[in-house]
Amino acid sequence: MKYVCFELRKIFGAKYVWIIAAAMLALNCAVALYTANETKKTEMIPSDVAVDFFRLCADDPDTIRENYIVFMKNIAGQQSGEEGGGTPTSNTYSDTYPDMLFYALLNSTDTSFRTYGDDIEGVIKTAETNLYELDFSGTPHGSYAYRNQSEVIRAYTEARNNVRIGFEYPHGWGEYFAYDAVNIFILIVTLTAASTVFTSELGAGILPVIRATRRGRGATAAAKIAALTAVSAAVALIFALSTFAIFGISFGCSSPYNAIQVISGHRLDPHVISVGEYFAITLLLQVLSAVLLSLSVLAVSVVFGHFAATYIFGLGVIGVSFLLNGIFYNHANAAVRYFNIIATMNADGLFERYRSVNVFGFPVEYPIFIAAVFLLLSVLLAAVFALVYSRASSAERFGAHRALGRRLLGKKNGAGEGI
Amino acid sequence: MLTLFRKRIIKKSVLFVLAAAALLLCSCGGDLEYFYDYGEYTPGDIQMFTYEESGDGVDGIVGVSRNVTTTHISIYNGELYFTAKNDADKSVSAGYTLYRYNPKTGNITYVCADPTCTHGTYDCPFYGIDAGYEFYIEDDNIYYRQQYSFYADDYSEDVSSDTYTKVNGFAMYNMKTGEYKWLRDNDSSYLLLDMVVHNGVCFYIDTLNDEKTGEWHDYFCSQDTKTGKITEYGIEYTPDMAFDGKLLLSAPDNSMYCLDIDTGEIHEGIGESCLYYKTDDGFIYVDDDGLKSCAPDGSGEKALGVGIDDLGYYYVTENYIYYTVREDTVMIRVPKSGGIYGSSDKTSHQLKSVDVRTVYRMKHDGSEKTEIWRPDIEENSSFFLPEDFVVLGRYIYCDCTSYDYDEEYDVWDIGLPDHRFIRYDTETGEIYRINPEEGEK
Numbered sequence: 001m002k003y004v005c006f007e008l009r010k011i012f013g014a015k016y017v018w019i020i021a022a023a024m025l026a027l028n029c030a031v032a033l034y035t036a037n038e039t040k041k042t043e044m045i046p047s048d049v050a051v052d053f054f055r056l057c058a059d060d061p062d063t064i065r066e067n068y069i070v071f072m073k074n075i076a077g078q079q080s081g082e083e084g085g086g087t088p089t090s091n092t093y094s095d096t097y098p099d100m101l102f103y104a105l106l107n108s109t110d111t112s113f114r115t116y117g118d119d120i121e122g123v124i125k126t127a128e129t130n131l132y133e134l135d136f137s138g139t140p141h142g143s144y145a146y147r148n149q150s151e152v153i154r155a156y157t158e159a160r161n162n163v164r165i166g167f168e169y170p171h172g173w174g175e176y177f178a179y180d181a182v183n184i185f186i187l188i189v190t191l192t193a194a195s196t197v198f199t200s201e202l203g204a205g206i207l208p209v210i211r212a213t214r215r216g217r218g219a220t221a222a223a224k225i226a227a228l229t230a231v232s233a234a235v236a237l238i239f240a241l242s243t244f245a246i247f248g249i250s251f252g253c254s255s256p257y258n259a260i261q262v263i264s265g266h267r268l269d270p271h272v273i274s275v276g277e278y279f280a281i282t283l284l285l286q287v288l289s290a291v292l293l294s295l296s297v298l299a300v301s302v303v304f305g306h307f308a309a310t311y312i313f314g315l316g317v318i319g320v321s322f323l324l325n326g327i328f329y330n331h332a333n334a335a336v337r338y339f340n341i342i343a344t345m346n347a348d349g350l351f352e353r354y355r356s357v358n359v360f361g362f363p364v365e366y367p368i369f370i371a372a373v374f375l376l377l378s379v380l381l382a383a384v385f386a387l388v389y390s391r392a393s394s395a396e397r398f399g400a401h402r403a404l405g406r407r408l409l410g411k412k413n414g415a416g417e418g419i
Numbered sequence: 420m421l422t423l424f425r426k427r428i429i430k431k432s433v434l435f436v437l438a439a440a441a442l443l444l445c446s447c448g449g450d451l452e453y454f455y456d457y458g459e460y461t462p463g464d465i466q467m468f469t470y471e472e473s474g475d476g477v478d479g480i481v482g483v484s485r486n487v488t489t490t491h492i493s494i495y496n497g498e499l500y501f502t503a504k505n506d507a508d509k510s511v512s513a514g515y516t517l518y519r520y521n522p523k524t525g526n527i528t529y530v531c532a533d534p535t536c537t538h539g540t541y542d543c544p545f546y547g548i549d550a551g552y553e554f555y556i557e558d559d560n561i562y563y564r565q566q567y568s569f570y571a572d573d574y575s576e577d578v579s580s581d582t583y584t585k586v587n588g589f590a591m592y593n594m595k596t597g598e599y600k601w602l603r604d605n606d607s608s609y610l611l612l613d614m615v616v617h618n619g620v621c622f623y624i625d626t627l628n629d630e631k632t633g634e635w636h637d638y639f640c641s642q643d644t645k646t647g648k649i650t651e652y653g654i655e656y657t658p659d660m661a662f663d664g665k666l667l668l669s670a671p672d673n674s675m676y677c678l679d680i681d682t683g684e685i686h687e688g689i690g691e692s693c694l695y696y697k698t699d700d701g702f703i704y705v706d707d708d709g710l711k712s713c714a715p716d717g718s719g720e721k722a723l724g725v726g727i728d729d730l731g732y733y734y735v736t737e738n739y740i741y742y743t744v745r746e747d748t749v750m751i752r753v754p755k756s757g758g759i760y761g762s763s764d765k766t767s768h769q770l771k772s773v774d775v776r777t778v779y780r781m782k783h784d785g786s787e788k789t790e791i792w793r794p795d796i797e798e799n800s801s802f803f804l805p806e807d808f809v810v811l812g813r814y815i816y817c818d819c820t821s822y823d824y825d826e827e828y829d830v831w832d833i834g835l836p837d838h839r840f841i842r843y844d845t846e847t848g849e850i851y852r853i854n855p856e857e858g859e860k
Contacts, residue, residue: 058453117457127534129526136524137496145532145595152534161459166451255451268535353535 003223020192024185031181032243036250045097047171047251054169113165120160127152148363155270162272163259170262172253173275182243183345190232191314194294197224198301221386228294236290268353282347289341292374295381302388470523473812475738481662481697495556502550503839506855508539515550527855544592544599555616565590617661619644660695696735703735723785731776732807741810743776751831815843
């Protein structure tokens with residue numbers, strides 16, 4: 001623990017880490033605020049007004065139904081030119097927004113929730129027909145194609161039977177989940193912190209000295225890994241939660257206990273989880289991705305031994321991930337579309353519907369597959385770092401004494417030779 | 420001092436963020452009072468429908484996996500593949516997608532194997548499949564032309580926008596593995612036609628500009644789908660069919676040539692013809708005189724007794740040649756130019772003569788000519804007129820237009836399009852409508 005604290009102090013002691021972290025946090029807050037404001041402009045009715053209306057619908061549905069019937073009669077009366085026909089642009093629920101908008105919002109939301117069961121049934125029936133046809137054509141039951149269709153049936157039947165959609169106006173969460181710029185900021189700060197851990201010691205010339213000490217290898221390497229993991233996780237959480245705070249303040253949040261399927265884009269999500277649980281999953285994926293990037297940078301830094309090279313490598317990883325996530329794919333199952341750090345941090349693409357990877361003939365869902373691979377890679381990279389870091393040759397140790405000597409003597413060239 | 424200041428800042432920032440997030444989580448909408456009830460899902464039975472086996476088939480026939488009908492139905496591994504409007508998209512602007520029809524079960528399934536796919540976005544491998552163009556199936560690979568455009572931001576309508584993306588070219592989809600491969604863009608030219616695929620090499624016509632003369636020509640080309648290598652042959656031949664490492668080509672004057680695919684050499688073929696079927700007995704083809712057959716080596720040319728003026732369409736199975744003959748005409752009411760089908764304003768319509776084709780069949784040697792399907796046109800009734808078709812077993816799967824009788828005006832109108840194609844039972848004369856939306860009736 002002492003070593004971990006020392007490593008943490010070292011990371012926090014670097015001034016540029018603070019400057020970049022503060023700048024990125026401020027920039028993320030500004031971008032998130034701007035995005036929230038732009039999204040608010042597209043709202044049919046402001047979310048707080050809509051929430052009040054939906055609460056009214058839940059509390060007194062009979063009155064709303066009667067009002068709606070009168071509203072529709074008024075429209076019919078006006079269209080046929082009958083006398084006594086009221087105005088369809090009446091303002092029963094708000095002075096600013098006409099009833100028509102409220103009813104349109106209520107209808108679309110209610111229809112979307114009500115028809116969920118039928119839509120999922122459609123998916124199950126399609127998969128059942130596919131399975132029947134595969135059976136008919138003699139496709140082996142052990143093949144990926146067969147297992148995948150079976151898995152779709154299983155997952156969606158479970159969703160169909162267990163998803164409980166509660167009536168409410170969903171808001172806040174969808175807007176938060178859709179905002180993905182935060183991930184770039186998280187990765188840049190993580191990269192900066194990770195680049196510091198090893199290269200700062202190397203640059204100062206004290207690394208070989210540390211290595212030469214009794215606990216200067218295995219224990220120090222483990223401490224570095226633990227400290228960096230903690231910092232990466234903290235960075236991811238602070239950025240994600242501050243973003244959530246901005247969107248929460250801007251829109252408010254609907255119930256975290258409602259099914260994730262209420263969020264637009266997650267209708268075909270086969271997982272029986274609540275919005276709050278999905279939120280927790282996205283945080284975990286963000287942490288996992290940040291940790292993976294930081295460990296890969298750490299592993300590379302011990303090989304390159306140069307701050308600039310390490311930083312460029314990290315930027316390259318972020319850039320490639322960004323490109324893979326952003327470029328156009330005309331096929332949903334293009335694996336690289338999801339199998340990269342940025343896409344994993346966004347999470348929405350992985351969860352919006354059932355998608356699987358063929359692992360030795362078995363279908364494995366993308367979120368599970370990616371989480372497993374990322375974890376495995378993280379462990380592997382940590383092991384690589386620990387191994388390379390711990391292997392210091394006698395020449396390097398000797399070099400350490402020379403470097404130290406140079407520093408102590410304050411001479412640039414040749415000083416300390418033979419120490 | 421600075422360290423102390425940093426620590427305070429850290430603590431305060433982290434505490435503030437965590438407090439704000441926790442506060443928001445706590446203040447989120449609380450317990451929900453009303454939940455939607457979807458009941459329990461119980462799987463339904465998939466019913467087998469009536470299908471009678473027959474001794475006839477198309478397994479030994481070369482030329483059937485190329486969709487030869489005008490509305491593109493192709494047979495592969497005993498199933499029918501066809502393009503139709505995407506049933507999952509109920510909007511008027513719904514695009515086309517590729518379906519598979521199992522004639523033995525009556526099931527129609529999307530060839531895209533993802534049950535969660537809407538087939539209405541570029542996520543789907545068959546989104547934007549060009550329904551006016553043919554597709555080809557070989558070794559579980561479907562080769563097809565794909566064409567669509569979209570705006571990444573969904574709002575812009577400016578084609579010069581950075582978010583505007585246009586997709587136009589050839590694609591390949593493997594039905595076993597689900598692998599999708601983009602074969603080539605079609606940016607430089609504007610037409611890719613008459614596709615034939617043999618051993619993974621795609622032959623087609625591409626409209627290319629001759630740099631010397633500046634003129635545009637329909638040049639015969641090929642692309643190896645494994646290496647991506649494109650060969651432009653610089654000749655205006657049309658690929659007709661391929662077998663045993665050979666590709667038959669027809670020149671604009673209908674003279675035939677044969678390309679040795681391995682060596683790239685082009686030899687003279689077996690006379691003047693186009694649209695071949697290769698059977699175990701030889702070739703069946705049409706030339707300027709009519710329907711003919713010849714031995715595998717091109718010798719023994721024999722007229723089969725159906726003149727070019729009578730012949731409408733033909734299709735070859737292992738046992739028979741099915742063909743249509745124009746034997747009658749019927750007057751139907753069609754809208755005048757600019758008019759609308761089904762409009763209540765009957766004065767904007769005019770009468771038009773339509774050919775009535777009768778379907779016959781005969782043995783490959785021209786013997787045993789038998790009438791199979793003569794459209795039954797009686798007043799006060801509806802009828803189907805067969806157009807192009809494929810034959811599998813004892814059933815004819817046929818592009819058909821239906822006609823309804825209008826008693827008030829004593830005339831036939833074009834019926835509502837309630838089918839993608841129909842199945843005609845050659846033994847019983849029963850007709851079934853086949854529609855992706857409703858299944859078989």
